Amino acid sequence: MTAPAEPRAGDPGDRHMLLGANVYDFGTDAGAWRMPGTGPQDNLTARFWRHAADLAEQGGLDAIFLADMPGLAANPALRPNRMVEPLAALGAVLARTERLGVIATVSTSSNDPAELTTRLATQHVLSGGRTGWNVVTGVPAAIERDFGYRSSPGREDRYRRAEEFLEVHRRVMEALASGRRWSFSGQVFDYPEQDAPRLPESFRAALAATPPLIVQAGGSSQGRELAAATAETVFAAEMVKEAAARNYADLHERAARHGRPAPLVLPGIHMVLGSTQEEAERRFERLTELGPRDYVTRRFEHMLGIRLDQLDPHGPAAPQLERALDVPDGGSVGFARAILSYAASREITLSALLRHFSGFGHQFYVGPPEPLADIMEDWFRGAACDGFNILADANPSGLRLFVEQVVPVLRERGLAPAEPADPAEPFAARLRKARR
């Protein structure tokens, strides 16, 4: 009798895929704020966030995720983006829901680690264990001075700070949960030995049982190593399944070297849905028309550090980009890699790549629900991910389309649970347990 084969690292077995909704205010597309039925201040109301919360929870999603930067990364004249402070906005989501998790992005370069830890811990216990912290390291150049930077911190400096920041976070969280004294002395941070912050016993017990989830999004070598060493979930930028599978395996190997379970991997997937291909294409065209002229082109140039007018739009994309690529120091290596990988795998022209770049480094999909479910199933069963972070083209309509049209298909295929998660097991505990 032959022994059963060892399961591959990403083989889902009978697991369900995890689904998060990345709510970029009005939506991922630049023209989303101009969609009919949308008001320009909608994202500044509790009603907007409660609506998103209802859609996500009632639609069976696991979490709402908010990306963030502590300052304006660009002029908002033509498109709003990442406006509200995530922890404050997600409080409204938590107060509305009972099972849904929330993941807030907060930068290690613009906070004090001990203070942030008490903020995260308080929100986490108040929510019944339903929060995660997406650890990022960036600060927009326009606001670096506000945070005490005399010059732009390079990637190495940011990650060195992040590593110490996370260690301080770990020690303070442990002190909060145990009541024991703590200290830290490093190159960036220095905390003399001190009493544990005081908490009601019930809060200590809740934190000891289920601390907040640590999420990471960096795709650079430093980011991947930090994720392997500290994260429990990774929000990945992937456009090609084969590359995603390689990175998935790499992360599992790195985590194993640290003696810890691998983080769950949720690649972003930017989607424009319709009941038919034609309907989805019309929606995409409409959103493109509503966005600023040349927005995608300018964004593409900015992200990769290139000038498109110096390249041949009808020539093959991959070799041209490999020669010209110059990711700015504050830019995302992960996104750049994903785009290059996509261009190389498809052997497409530069102009064709630009359309796919409408996903901004994430997988981009325009079409009806069934083929999207096919792609998601293929990636999930193909050891490329543990689920997806949904980037709807426009909120709330795109999120509603996903919940109403795609989730039922995933349920039919056994990829999404038929029943909502048991609220007795908090979001952070559920995801932590799902790691392998």
Add this chain to the structure above:
Amino acid sequence: MTPWLIEPSDAELEALAGQLAGLPPAGAGSRAEETAAPPPPLETLERSGAAALVLRLPPGSGLSALPLAGMVLARTVQARVLVVPDLRTHPVNLARTVSTLAALHEGRIGVLLGEGGEAGTGRTGGAEQPRGSGQAVWYDEAPESSAPLGVRVLRALSALWESWPLEALTGDTVAGRYVDDARLGRVTTPGLPDIGGPLTLPTDMRDKPVLIWEGTPGDYPWVDLQLRDRPLPRRTFAEAARHEGAPSREDAPVPERPVPGGAPPREDAVDREDALRRDGAERRYAASADEGPGFSSAAPRTAGTLRWALGLPAAPPSGGDWAPAFPPGEGNSLQASR
């Protein structure tokens, strides 16, 4: 009627946090204790008529006032909060958080600071990026420090909220112009000269979050109210519950936080919440000083805001320096980001 505040005891603060978290209070369980227990804090707060709940955590607390404030606001429809922030929170992060809570919860928030927050742990210093820990890392290079740190932080908050006034959000969906970017600026103050934004979101200048100083009075025109000049009566939750008009345990409806395994939020509570918010929006800027419960007059305010409840006029300007954040002709209006 003079506005008054609820300032909970430490034990009451813990009880409030426990109620928000759905965790049982210490010593809960016995029938006798349940009978003698005071009404839940949220219900008392919502029905008390207090101008605001002061969220001031005792030194060494492991709780944070900002998420507590957010959760109180999200689970009430009328209650207002005065948050006493941890000064280790950077002013930009604090300004964004308070502005977000003010926008989402109808201006029912303000910031209260006093003296005593000056001590911080030292820098390791000399680097090109902020090092060390605690609040000192954000503040130790202010060129003039005659004003107490709390006063300077209040001024920085006021300035940061001016960096993107709500009126600049034109939202022209036809022309595709979201913001009049000429009105976004870096607004810096003498006390904290390197901190000036702009913030990532707009703030309503007519209903700016309230700024209150309770330290030694001084000439601080950017502060809305100096408590030592005009003290406000304060009651604990227990005193507020005994106060005339406070609710009994039986008649205190508050939007419920879903509990694990429990029923979804009551539709009537949610509908009432939405109706109250719509009503507040329709009365926007209609409230006159006569309608307000406070001791001041003048200026448009929105009914239900903390500014309205305290009878304060429109917020004074920060008096900081202003420079355009996106100067015309610098080619950055189309700079794309996600």
